[in-house]
Amino acid sequence: MARSDEAASFFIAVYNAVQEIPEGKVTSYGHIAKLIGTQKLIRKAAQRPRQVGICLKHLSHDPGARHNSGNVPWQRVINSKGMISPRSQPSGARNQAAALRAEGVTVSTDALGELSVDFAEYGWFPDSLPSEEASEEQEWVSGSESE
DNA sequence: GGATTGACGACAT
């Protein structure tokens, strides 16, 4: 099992999780990492929020790719403080804000020009992926499901 | 192929 395979799995898991974020909702990089962490497949996933950002950064713009900027709602992922990461290129963050506003999310701008979203209103933080059981190998044992 | 960077986050000062 090469580490590169594990890395690839991580990318897939991230894109898969991000696609679960409902339109008009947002979550954090850290939460995506945590959700992936519930799946044993990937090592220390819950401790790698940065890698989640890397995944989105490298999200393909090729419409033909399995996961691309068109079918993965990357804009719904912001940092744990509820703010769109300023990062290197301001236009990128602004573009993200525009994409969120387009789907009904209110993005506030403070005096410093930092963009933020109210988690209380738009946050999406489930304990696990809604379709986690449906899409994965689904090899857990049935019998002890307690609601 | 070693060193730095970074769409982050938790904890320590």
Add this chain to the structure above:
DNA sequence: AATGTCGCCAATC
């Protein structure tokens, strides 16, 4: 409350 430090590890010098 506001910085600083460290862990994580793929990508990029």
